[in-house]
Amino acid sequence: MTDIAQPCFRALSDPTRREITRLLATSDMSIAQVTARFDMTRAAVKKHLTILSDGGLITVKTVGRERINHLNPAGLLPILDWLEFFDAFWDDRLAALKTAIEKDMK
Amino acid sequence: MTDIAQPCFRALSDPTRREITRLLATSDMSIAQVTARFDMTRAAVKKHLTILSDGGLITVKTVGRERINHLNPAGLLPILDWLEFFDAFWDDRLAALKTAIEKDMK
């Protein structure tokens, strides 16, 4: 029950952190640069970045007095691995799924 | 900034809830049946099921005095939509998965 995916799911469970990942997808940023995009203190942003790092979603490189945060898309793989479990069931449950969706739309 | 995906990400952020989804992938279960698989009270399990329902990951049907919990794989689509943003950063594995699901739903 080691649950390797937990730090990743945890990291993505917060909207601010998901937004940070999208920001970093466009370019690397220092903590101050990320903070400039949000209405919260640097300390709060730093906590989010730490959690993203724990989840393997970003890497951090020290450049002078700055900490450059860099997106690590491979950190999303635990999520994909987890989702793949349901591949088999999508086929099996296809009929029920169609019915359920169609009924919901009425 | 309505963040439609938040209830889904939130639902999957807890290991117990992820395990429940896998359980329900094998068969529908009443609350008591789900509870029998975990070392916690029925009230705790019920809370998890409510959060999974809020996240659109399960549906609940009343049968007599029982509440039958049923996996709703389509509830995972918000996650896939969100992940799709990162397609540019790796291969097309994710997009293939998502389009396969959507094709099945039609």
Add this chain to the structure above:
DNA sequence: ATAATAAGATACCATTAGGTATCACATTAA
């Protein structure tokens, strides 16, 4: 009719989470 079973509802508790303010330290600029 009575007892057993399934679940809803509420109050409560300890811990975690997201946030702030503040101070110290390292690096760069003047």
Add this chain to the structure above:
DNA sequence: TTAATGTGATACCTAATGGTATCTTATTAT
């Protein structure tokens, strides 16, 4: 050298989270 900048670290606050216990109601079985 001195001042400004970027960050680390800590203490603290409030709300949310995951859990329990307990009581009530609805349904099913004897």
